[in-house]
Amino acid sequence: MDTKARIDHLIGLIRAEDGVSQAVADAIRAVPRHLFIPTVALATPSDGKPFVIDRDANPVGWWDAVYSPHPIVTQLDDGATDIRHGRGDYSSSASSPSTVADLLRLADIKPGHRVLEVGTGTGWTAALLSHLVGGHGEVTSIEVDAAVAEQAEKNLSGAGFQPRLLVGDGALGCADEAPYDRVHVTCGVRTVPYSWVEQTRPGGLIVTPYNPAFGDDHSLRLTVTPDGTAVGRIAGYAGYMLMRSQRFEQGRPARTPKEKHYPTTRVDPRTIGDVPAGATLAMATLTGLACHAGYDGEEYRTYLSDPGDPHSWAVATWRPGADEYEVFQVGERPLWEEVVDAYFRWVSWGSPHYSRYGITVRPEGQAIWLDRPDNVLNHQQA
Template identity: 40%
Template sequence: MTRSTRDDGRPSSAELGRLLVEKGALTPDWGPAFAAVPRTGFLPEVMWPHDRDTGRATAVSRTDDPDAWHAYADSDVPIVTQWDDGEHQGAEPGVVFTSSSSMPGLVFSMLADLDVRPGQRVLEIGAGTGWNAALLAHRLGAENVVTVEVDPAVARSAREALRRAGYGEVEVVTGDGLLGHPPRAPYARVIATVGLRGGLMTWVRQTTPGGVILVPWGTYYGFSEATARLVVAEDGRSASGRFTQPVNFMRLRSQRFAYPRHSAYVPAGAASGASTSTTRITEAELLPDSTAVVEFALGLRVRDCTHVADRKREGRRPVWFYGLTDRSWAVVVFRDDRGTATVHQSGPRRLWDEVEAAYRWWEDRGRPGFPRFGLTVSAAGEDAWLDSPLNLVAPAAGPA
């Protein structure tokens, strides 16, 4: 791709800035911070950018290939900065990416949603590389930014990067972000750069009335999540607001999810005793893509359930559903050569019936997108709603 260059011949961030402005992600109030705080100051010597062509993360070394390193740093792509909680060694990708630098377009669109004002104190959950905290520090003053990072090595790197960039007064706390940071509370704004599945009331209590909490939130049904922009009520006892955009963050480490062991639900011979039916819901309708609202909506209606889609083989693809509070299970088997899919299900819950009913509910309401959904957080739990806080999607329920 064509890039503007600096005096030393390396790519600059000018083209990235223009791209972000054209996309509407970089707003005028964040332009000075973008120019003053380059992403390059917060990325490690060896990093693993997401390659759009291959869909994989590939290692790039600043020493071995500085032009490629700078080109990726100044691109609107996510970059993995840690694998396997730091246990990974070498240039080859690890098993699970556990820390990253989010794509700049997402960073600035979330900062725009946060709507910070001069002099406000901000709590960030998930320091990562420290770049997001530095951008906030440029706008608000380093003394007004607190960022919490659970991984000691990642926190140490963020602290050092912030110091090098001139924002050493940012307080980098090593700890569980779910607990917030009471010593500096209350905060006018809270922003999370990790995915949550519950437990937001602690942050509500640490936020001023009228303050904003911006958090990627979803259910254990699948990976789909969206940023909820919550405004804290005047009495400080709840927060509520709409979802703004689909996102896909690494989950808070204390809320990581271990998928059910299939054999514990479906031991040998169990399928023969399951009830059998068919459905006209298609594979494309159920599994359009990872950012589609349908998975998000189904997760709001079908609580305490997760699903796993097997790889398609010879035109056949099973999708499994597992109850998280009992041993209920279901499987729908899609075939390319058939107009209907076969369903098997067993246990106290009829999980596929719940999923199909949830899909019809979403369809009957005009296939609502993310902005029509919202979330209310209170001491009683977290309630998702459609169009109005009075129109609950499902009864309140905490994470399984």
Template identity: 45%
Template sequence: MIDWHEVFEQVPRSLFAPPVFWADLGPGPWARIDRDADSALWAEVVARDQPLVIQFEDGHAEGTGLATSSLSMPTVVAEFLSRLDPLPHDRVLEIGTGSGWTAALLSSRPGVKVTSVEVDPDMAAQAAKRLKGAGFHPRLIVGDGAEGWPPGAPYDRVHATCAVTSIPNAWIEQTRPGGVIVAPYSPGFGCGTIVRLDVLPDGAAIGRFCGSADYMLLRSHRPAGGRPRAWVDAGRKAAGSATRLDPRLIRSAPVSVDLVIATLVPGVVSRFYEDIEQTGEATLWVLDARGPGGAWASVDYVPGHETYRVEQAGDRALWEEVEDAYAQWLKWGRPDITRFGMTVTPQAHTIWLDDPSNIV
């Protein structure tokens, strides 16, 4: 097994950090870190075990909006690469070149041949310069990572640095039997997970979830954007009710709850807003992933209340679906994420508990 933390010393993250990035330095918005303005702070933050955002809104904004590319936390990168565990001389397909750091880490392994696909031409060009400057020469492709890159197939390993709502069939088709796919899996509700899949000779893939991983989504897998108010304002008449279930329990629960809810309540995304400093109030939103105009639900937590107000609209009682899914997780005995697995075929993604025959 490779000690990736030792590899990090040979291929330091600082070689792939741009002159300007954004980092979480405490309460408030992400801080803009500029090497020219404060080189000592730049170096100190790069060395921290935290993500560094290097792009917002697909390059159309600086420091605001949706974060769309980052240098991930080194401990999380090590976790993914340990699950991938490439052998000498393996062919590796990487989805999402980003800064180029993980392409360099993989290329540093003996004989490993890396093909890295990046959808953003400007990001790809910057990564190519950094990789060349660091002495690494993976094959770099500009394109949609969901399609893989057939000319380089078959691959022994597929490594995604961006989350997906489903595993693209192209990745499985381009991986040889016995090959491994490791990706952040984010089907909709809550946080994402790490999944490691083994590719079978019949064109399917099967494996288990390994932990949590809240990664940025592959561009072609992003749900409809917008704040919850857009769903409310879309004209659906809301019905009010009450619940005794504290919505914060779902927010703070293990990532296995998010997976169960995403599986049993498909086609939704969630948002959570909390005012810890002043009122202590919080709201959990469940929204149709297709965008405003679809079903939605909100649950408002107020300290000291015995019940919490529910509002929902549309053709689904989304809060009741979420409550039922959470109750099912409790009935199963609060299973950890590592007890869940997934089987992927061209027709379906099937989530199971403990054994592939025990379908969720």
């Protein structure tokens, strides 16, 4: 299969999964993804085990993966672990093409726009943005990792694109090139930095992955108003790595025996760990906690942690045939009870869909609301 056929096949897959605008499809045709994928990388299918791809050792496998729907991880552990190892924390990638296309659709990039991209990564999205804005537009892209930025510059130059590239913390934006018509973000955030709002012209859009670290990650589309506020709704799903400045420490061992607690619960841990996105948004918003869950053999475990206190965490375990379930909790905060209460509050609201949630961003912080901006569920200080 030649490159054109592979690109057409990929666009067909995106159309079948999430849809793609004609402008974005044209950009994908003009900016081949393979120009931005390293010789050795890690393909991460959503329904299977990650696997190393090597263009020299297995060129057919490499091409098949590059023009598949898979995200391609290009860095592990902030560069501390060789990608060939295949295991580690993902720290940079070429995101799923369907997710890239969906965020570009939400951003509604027009020729002539001035765009700030937060998270250069491989440079593929910066190239797509450059194509979309055309000869009279401008793209500024910020990458926190100097090594990633250096490779992105080589990729972009080789593909014939020259956006303005900066190394720094994307949470600060780039005031020198403001105001922007669009801020397009390729890393997850738990809190939207107000600097992005300040640097966007009234009527401009901010499109970002919103990752409350509880269940699914989401796409968020905000419109900036003349009074310096940004407001918008959750728009869909968007799985991205957290912005490095918003990462949090994982749970640590208990410091003393008194910090350990062993309650039991009649609420199935799968009820909390495997629920619709509307429920996870409610639990994340009302508690501020992080959660990840899944099967470990026959057992299912739901892990909870407090991003503000690495010594406060809990795990609830489901086992076949059990009527009550063990909870192991570290710290004084009753994490499990808080999350269960939040889940049943969501049920009492009528189990609202994720699309009914929205966020308003002001200088003092962000408010998360349900249905209307005045129906605030939680206000988070800046």
